Amino acid sequence: MAAGTPLSYSSVRTYLECPLRWKFLYVDKIPEAPRGYFSFGRTIHSVLEELLLPLVTPSARTTAPGLSQRTLDEWKGSSAPEPAGRLWSVEEMLARYRTLWVPDGYLSGDDEARYRRLGEEMLMGFHASLGKHPPHPVAIEAHLEARWNGIPVHGYIDRIDRTPDGGLEVLDYKTSRELRREDAVESDQLTLYQVLVEKNFPDPVERLTLYHLRTLTPLRTPARPQAALENLHERVGVVSDGIRAQAFEPTPGRQCSRCEFKAQCPEFREVPEPERVRLSELVDRFQALRAREGEVERELRATAEALHAEAERLGVHRVPGQHGVALRRRQEHWTFPPEVVGPLLKAHGLVPASVGADGAALRRLIRDPKVDAELRRRIAEAGGRTLQWYWDLEEA
Ligand code: SF4
Structure with a gap:
């Protein structure tokens, strides 16, 4: 056709x-x-x-x-x-x-x-x-x-x-x-x-x-x-x-x-006989690494949590090891309930869309000395902050 x-x-x-x-x-x-x-x-x-x-x-x-x-x-x-x-x-x-x-x-x-x-x-x-x-x-x-x-x-x-x-x-x-x-x-x-x-x-x-x-x-x-x-x-x-x-x-x-075209379809093409052993070894190795990947990820998370608990207890952010230093880093996320900040922005002639729904834009507004101080205070009060900790490594 x-x-x-x-x-x-x-x-x-x-x-x-x-x-x-x-x-x-x-x-x-x-x-x-x-x-x-x-x-x-x-x-x-x-x-x-x-x-x-x-x-x-x-x-x-x-x-x-x-x-x-x-x-x-x-x-x-x-x-x-x-x-x-x-x-x-x-x-x-x-x-x-x-x-x-x-x-x-x-x-x-x-x-x-x-x-x-x-x-x-x-x-x-x-x-x-x-x-x-x-x-x-x-x-x-x-x-x-x-x-x-x-x-x-x-x-x-x-x-x-x-x-x-x-x-x-x-x-x-x-x-x-x-x-x-x-x-x-x-x-x-x-x-x-x-x-x-x-x-x-x-x-x-x-x-x-x-x-x-x-x-x-x-x-x-x-x-x-x-x-x-x-x-x-x-x-x-x-x-x-x-x-x-x-x-x-x-x-x-x-x-x-x-579908009757599997014999012609590359999706179903068979690996040629002489290549099978070599390729099957690669597949087995890939599968084994995949299994270890999950295991390593779980162990990494548990170690980071243990380090975090100890760092909290001692009030420290840098923990030296034999070959490097573990650095505790912080990431913060702000959320502002739209049903609270929306009317506040509108009352001050600011359309919420122009400020952006994301926390970053509202935080810039809170820091902006040109914006009405009372508005900045009320928006800051409405915001909620969540902290996330993670670990970095510094080579010795
Ligand atoms: S992918 Fe191949 S086997 Fe599947 S429907 Fe298409 S042509 Fe047929």
């Missing part, structure tokens, strides 16, 4: 997770091994596309309800030949399902058979639901492209429905085991689809929906507000800029567990 090629939702997500993985997929075009659940999703989407496509008329993009789509009754009752179309019977739909079945990537014959049964149940449930909740699609499996503030984007949208108010509802089917309402609320995919639909259709997007096929549940949310669109646009911009700059650094994370 060259810079300037339209970005899809999955491309953006992949780049944000790991730019190097994006490069393997979109530039080097290294194929990934097929996976059963992707094949299953593709099959179900294909059946639903063919099942509902006859509902959409070429004039579907107009807002007039009579023109926007056929009614389900017209669709069901029609015995006319195509293109009027009619609703498939369950048997016809299942026959098509068997034809469209993508058999790739299943773990075993049993695994595939389980998915086949699941798909049948899903589709039969969906078919039955059409009578109860007739859809009003204006587009099915629509490929939309747009320039989003200069960035080319695109997406395949499962379904766009007309709402009762004349607006649009953007739907994405999900075959996953579970789906929560928050998934619809937080879905960047739906946000991008809203942008694509708004830039390609004259009517407003009213609702965004993830349709959970296992439970036949539409998880609906209102269209995203401007702030959410801007937030996603910023991230899409990061991706677009990164691709243009050919920034393809590996970014290891949780996604590595399902």
